[in-house]
Amino acid sequence: MRVQLTNDELLSTTRVVRKRLDFSRPVERDVLEECLELAVQAPTASNRQEWHWIFVTDPVKKRQLGEIYASDEGEYVGLPWPELAPEDTRAARSEAVQDSAAFLRQHMGEAPVLLVPCHLGRVDNAPIATQAALWGSMLPAVWSFFLALRTRGLGSAWTSVHLRNERRAAEVLGLDYERYTQGGLFPIAYTVGTSFKPAARRPLAEITHWNGW
Numbered sequence: 001m002r003v004q005l006t007n008d009e010l011l012s013t014t015r016v017v018r019k020r021l022d023f024s025r026p027v028e029r030d031v032l033e034e035c036l037e038l039a040v041q042a043p044t045a046s047n048r049q050e051w052h053w054i055f056v057t058d059p060v061k062k063r064q065l066g067e068i069y070a071s072d073e074g075e076y077v078g079l080p081w082p083e084l085a086p087e088d089t090r091a092a093r094s095e096a097v098q099d100s101a102a103f104l105r106q107h108m109g110e111a112p113v114l115l116v117p118c119h120l121g122r123v124d125n126a127p128i129a130t131q132a133a134l135w136g137s138m139l140p141a142v143w144s145f146f147l148a149l150r151t152r153g154l155g156s157a158w159t160s161v162h163l164r165n166e167r168r169a170a171e172v173l174g175l176d177y178e179r180y181t182q183g184g185l186f187p188i189a190y191t192v193g194t195s196f197k198p199a200a201r202r203p204l205a206e207i208t209h210w211n212g213w
Ligand SMILES: Cc1cc2nc3c(=O)[nH]c(=O)nc-3n(C[C@H](O)[C@H](O)[C@H](O)COP(=O)(O)O)c2cc1C
Pocket: 014, 015, 016, 017, 076, 097, 100, 101, 104, 157, 158, 159, 160, 161, 162, 199
């Protein structure tokens, strides 16, 4: 299945999808591999390509990862959210995002597939440039993966709170925590309908700087 979108439509309508993930419809492995082939065109520092992509379809492991995600330490909605003026575009969406996030918290383990991207090395106490090299060598590919999913009628939700319990997730995945950093937990499913809208974002005038701050 292909969703016909212009490049600009693809870039402006690829959303974090939670309530519109269809947990009842299976996801074919070859579609995921197709999306990953595209995603790994993303750049990596020194062209290392030390990324690994763990797809989880095993119901027991998905349930365990879902429990880790939903544990209190990982509560996304309970994190401090920014204080926003009522006219701020983000304020209007805040309640809907939190409601949708609460839904995902209950259902993460039911997604047909969970993805945990990993990268060789740990940067827990590393200089910022080293941290940037690791995250920058993993997360651009994850977003490309989201874009590829969207063109095929699938979607995902960007989540990172399970990393508060990263070690427990590593045990579930049989991953060497001391050697590999996980980048997030991504539920993958076909979306219910394929029509998504651009989101309201902060005006460029507030966030753009020319020739300095
Ligand atoms: C680094 C990062 C971490 C995030 N972590 C979570 C999370 O743990 N749980 C969740 O439901 N959403 C999470 N989100 C999704 C954000 O809430 C979402 O990107 C934001 O609301 C904008 O969504 P939109 O692009 O669909 O408007 C995360 C997003 C990013 C970029």
